[in-house]
Amino acid sequence: MTxxxxxxxxxxxxxxxxxxxxxxxxxxxxxxxxxxxxxxxxDALQTRDHVGVIEYRPDELTISVRAGTPLTEIKNxxxxxxxxxxxxxxxxLGGGTIGGAVACGLSGPGRPWYGNLRDAVLGIExxxxxxxxxRFGGSVMKNVAGFDVxxxxxxxxxxxxxxxxxxxxxxxKPELERTIKIDLQWDDAWRIHGDxxxxxxxxSATCYxxxxxxxxxxxxxxSVDETRMSYPDGAEFENELWKSVxxxxxxxxxxxxxxxxxxxxxxxxxxxxDARNQLVEWAGAQVWSHSASTDSFAADANDASExxxxxxANPETESKYVKRLRRAFDPHLLFNSDLRL
Amino acid sequence: xxxxxxxxxxxKSTLPRDCVLTDPSATAPFETDxxxxxxxxxxxxxxxxDTNDVRQVLRICHETGIPVVTRGAGTGLSGGxxxxxxxxxxxxxxxxxxxxxxxxxCTATVQPGVTxxxxxxxxxxxxxxxxxDPSSQIACxxxxxxxENAGGVHCLKYGLTLHNVLGLxxxxxxxxxxxxxxxxxxxxxxxxxxxxxxxxGMLGVVTEIxxxxxxxxxxxxxxxxxxxxxxxxxxxxxxIIARGIVPAGLEMMDALAIQAAEDYVHAGYPRDASTILICxxxxxxxxxxxxxxxxxxxxxxxxxxxxxxxxxxxERDRLWQGRxxxxxxxxxxxxxxxxxxxxxxxxxxxxxxxxxxxxAEKHGLRVANVFHAGDGNLHPLILYDAxxxxxxxxxxxxxxxxxxxxxxxxxxxxxxxxVGVEKLDPMCSQFSAPELEQFFRLKEVFDAxxxxxxxxxxxxxxxxxxxxxxxxxxxxxxFPELDRF
Ligand SMILES: Cc1cc2nc3c(=O)[nH]c(=O)nc-3n(C[C@H](O)[C@H](O)[C@H](O)COP(=O)(O)OP(=O)(O)OC[C@H]3O[C@@H](n4cnc5c(N)ncnc54)[C@H](O)[C@@H]3O)c2cc1C
Numbered sequence: 139m140t141x142x143x144x145x146x147x148x149x150x151x152x153x154x155x156x157x158x159x160x161x162x163x164x165x166x167x168x169x170x171x172x173x174x175x176x177x178x179x180x181d182a183l184q185t186r187d188h189v190g191v192i193e194y195r196p197d198e199l200t201i202s203v204r205a206g207t208p209l210t211e212i213k214n215x216x217x218x219x220x221x222x223x224x225x226x227x228x229x230x231l232g233g234g235t236i237g238g239a240v241a242c243g244l245s246g247p248g249r250p251w252y253g254n255l256r257d258a259v260l261g262i263e264x265x266x267x268x269x270x271x272x273r274f275g276g277s278v279m280k281n282v283a284g285f286d287v288x289x290x291x292x293x294x295x296x297x298x299x300x301x302x303x304x305x306x307x308x309x310x311k312p313e314l315e316r317t318i319k320i321d322l323q324w325d326d327a328w329r330i331h332g333d334x335x336x337x338x339x340x341x342s343a344t345c346y347x348x349x350x351x352x353x354x355x356x357x358x359x360x361s362v363d364e365t366r367m368s369y370p371d372g373a374e375f376e377n378e379l380w381k382s383v384x385x386x387x388x389x390x391x392x393x394x395x396x397x398x399x400x401x402x403x404x405x406x407x408x409x410x411x412d413a414r415n416q417l418v419e420w421a422g423a424q425v426w427s428h429s430a431s432t433d434s435f436a437a438d439a440n441d442a443s444e445x446x447x448x449x450x451a452n453p454e455t456e457s458k459y460v461k462r463l464r465r466a467f468d469p470h471l472l473f474n475s476d477l478r479l
Numbered sequence: 480x481x482x483x484x485x486x487x488x489x490x491k492s493t494l495p496r497d498c499v500l501t502d503p504s505a506t507a508p509f510e511t512d513x514x515x516x517x518x519x520x521x522x523x524x525x526x527x528x529d530t531n532d533v534r535q536v537l538r539i540c541h542e543t544g545i546p547v548v549t550r551g552a553g554t555g556l557s558g559g560x561x562x563x564x565x566x567x568x569x570x571x572x573x574x575x576x577x578x579x580x581x582x583x584x585c586t587a588t589v590q591p592g593v594t595x596x597x598x599x600x601x602x603x604x605x606x607x608x609x610x611x612d613p614s615s616q617i618a619c620x621x622x623x624x625x626x627e628n629a630g631g632v633h634c635l636k637y638g639l640t641l642h643n644v645l646g647l648x649x650x651x652x653x654x655x656x657x658x659x660x661x662x663x664x665x666x667x668x669x670x671x672x673x674x675x676x677x678x679x680g681m682l683g684v685v686t687e688i689x690x691x692x693x694x695x696x697x698x699x700x701x702x703x704x705x706x707x708x709x710x711x712x713x714x715x716x717x718x719i720i721a722r723g724i725v726p727a728g729l730e731m732m733d734a735l736a737i738q739a740a741e742d743y744v745h746a747g748y749p750r751d752a753s754t755i756l757i758c759x760x761x762x763x764x765x766x767x768x769x770x771x772x773x774x775x776x777x778x779x780x781x782x783x784x785x786x787x788x789x790x791x792x793x794e795r796d797r798l799w800q801g802r803x804x805x806x807x808x809x810x811x812x813x814x815x816x817x818x819x820x821x822x823x824x825x826x827x828x829x830x831x832x833x834x835x836x837x838x839a840e841k842h843g844l845r846v847a848n849v850f851h852a853g854d855g856n857l858h859p860l861i862l863y864d865a866x867x868x869x870x871x872x873x874x875x876x877x878x879x880x881x882x883x884x885x886x887x888x889x890x891x892x893x894x895x896x897x898v899g900v901e902k903l904d905p906m907c908s909q910f911s912a913p914e915l916e917q918f919f920r921l922k923e924v925f926d927a928x929x930x931x932x933x934x935x936x937x938x939x940x941x942x943x944x945x946x947x948x949x950x951x952x953x954x955x956x957x958f959p960e961l962d963r964f
Binding site: 282 | 585627657663725902914
């Protein structure tokens with residue numbers, strides 16, 4: 139059994155206290171993504187004690203959890219029913235809370251095939267900057283009543299409010315997962331990337347690094363075997379690879395400073411010049427690099443590139459609409475006021 | 480607010496003649512959308528040719544303080560595109576070009592007036608398709624799909640419009656163009672796409688959409704199972720999902736719908752069944768084989784007799800035919816019908832359907848059910864005669880009770896058709912006053928003057944206080960701050 143404790147009232151009281159005393163709040167889960175986004179303004183608002191699975195319905199493919207629940211616990215609970223969070227959010231430093239995962243909105247290596255956390259969120263409960271506890275969405279698959287606030291919260295770094303609980307859609311785990319490694323030039327790997335999204339196959343993750351392409355194949359045995367046969371040069375490799383890439387434990391990520399990510403159009407063909415300092419995921423749609431090599435591949439004007447560390451985001455880039463949105467949820471700018479979207 | 484006449488003159492002097500309609504005979508076709516019980520003649524219809532025209536019309540509306548209602552193809556079922564009696568109806572049907580297709584990246588960038596089906600048709604030769612497939616797909620526009628977050632038969636596996644849109648260009652009434660997302664999976668900054676998808680024309684006008692295309696599955700199989708008991712069909716749905724299969728589609732029809740469909744298209748459905756389930760699986764040959772076998776076994780285990788299956792395209796189409804023709808088929812057995820759209824947790828399927836039958840009996844009306852069972856999205860069709868005011872009244876009351884029933888089991892008042900003007904009342908039972916106020920603050924972010932599709936989608940607190948039978952939400956009295964509105 140997982141730990142379960144409802145700390146909502148204390149959290150709501152803390153927000154109301156901050157409203158009354160014009161204090162600022164820095165929302166904090168386990169702090170595992172401090173190097174990505176962590177507010178340093180104001181008093182810490184700890185979600186760590188607001189934990190537990192509120193309801194898990196394997197037959198409905200839904201789970202409802204309190205924000206402070208550790209990701210690992212949720213994954214274990216789902217695993218007992220051969221289900222999973224398809225978007226597979228990272229567990230940096232081996233942990234993290236679901237609230238933090240939703241606020242950061244990061245996805246694992248299966249992003250193009252399994253979607254992101256936004257795709258999986260069905261409903262949310264938040265406390266806005268007026269201290270009001272609000273619920274949006276629900277626990278059903280289809281719901282178009284009112285604006286989709288629950289999905290807006292995904293990746294919003296907590297600036298719109300405190301997440302109390304989330305309802306998520308879960309997925310059946312594939313019967314089988316295996317990994318293969320193929321040594322090839324970038325241009326050939328790029329071609330395989332194209333097939334991985336434009337042709338039906340069992341490919342469910344890709345990673346190109348240092349002259350090798352890694353493919354994860356998932357599905358039932360027959361379909362995995364079928365796809366496996368299209369890559370006769372591939373050698374078997376450990377499935378552990380995907381976790382290490384996801385959690386930034388892979389050797390590429392050992393140098394943490396100046397880490398950048400670039401998102402490319404799905405059909406883009408970037409030139410990789412420094413194969414050891416660049417790691418390509420998502421069938422070519424996400425390229426990680428260390429800043430020395432940032433400009434060493436030609437990305438076209440549509441491509442977005444940013445330092446992984448969001449704390450250095452330039453406040454000037456926040457658009458007037460985002461500024462207004464922030465005020466619409468949090469008029470006194472209580473929450474994570476130094477973070478920018 | 481300046482006069483409407485002045486705004487119309489400005490629009491006439493800005494857009495070419497054939498792009499502005501004011502003559503009552505020309506504007507008549509625009510007085511209603513798919514929810515025909517509501518009609519309003521628009522004083523002026525503007526038909527922009529491109530984004531620049533849209534921006535000009537929005538500028539004029541902003542400067543003159545005239546409301547604007549955006550319309551795609553007008554197939555919406557909740558009155559979202561119902562004209563404003565003192566506003567401009569902005570109809571996007573001329574903006575119907577596919578701007579680009581990226582075969583390698585599997586994306587297409589299109590104008591909002593492009594019909595849903597024409598995207599899939601344009602890329603079929605490349606072995607690709609656009610997954611969300613509302614039953615109205617020959618007619619409805621992709622812009623309207625975005626504005627409603629439309630679903631379809633295949634959304635169980637492939638997601639709603641939201642899950643298949645990568646990028647949007649949106650024009651705000653203040654004159655800004657928002658470029659959201661792109662052709663990649665992520666982009667910097669806050670992700671506003673979810674806010675615009677399903678926003679029913681309340682926040683801005685969507686002028687360009689980049690959608691994700693999927694590879695056409697190599698194999699498909701359709702199974703049809705007939706059940707004597709509604710309960711066992713409902714349990715079979717839950718069992719299929721619980722076994723780890725996510726079918727491409729999983730639809731249910733009740734006896735009245737089966738009979739209406741049979742009379743109309745003779746699809747060969749078992750007339751004596753109380754319920755049928757139609758299930759489609761797709762993927763590689765092996766995956767389809769094993770999923771279909773398991774589903775067949777589960778159907779038998781839940782008491783289905785008469786299981787039919789089809790793998791060849793014509794046979795598959797035949798099994799789908801009755802389902803696809805179900806709405807018009809029901810239209811033949813009643814002068815009018817009223818289509819509901821509540822969604823519930825799947826486990827309550829049989830309970831809710833039984834309660835709906837009881838409610839229908841109470842109101843002396845018939846209800847046919849044809850719906851997306853796999854994702855719990857009900858479409859009870861209430862049969863009535865609109866020429867009889869008293870019947871219309873009863874039908875509407877039954878509708879509200881059905882939606883309240885959906886909310887009471889943890890569901891929602893609308894799964895895919897939107898709130899529009901139709902479901903403002905039940906919205907009052909689904910959301911608390913602070914939640915509704917939060918929605919209005921969100922609307923103000925993009926539309927401070929309140930000119931974009933006013934009066935739709937979100938009920939004001941004043942409206943909710945008028946709705947009879949105040950509802951208690953979350954244990955509190957719902958509208959403690961009524962004096963604000
Ligand atoms: C027979 C039938 C079957 C249907 N089946 C389904 C189904 O299976 N699934 C489903 O989800 N729906 C279904 N619908 C409902 C309807 O087709 C969808 O809601 C569709 O998405 C509406 O598209 P439209 O272009 O007709 O939009 P309209 O009706 O013209 O407009 C709908 C709303 O969108 C807004 N809007 C339209 N275009 C834009 C734009 N470019 N920018 C901003 N706002 C805009 C309008 O203001 C309005 O609020 C069905 C309707 C019919 C008549």
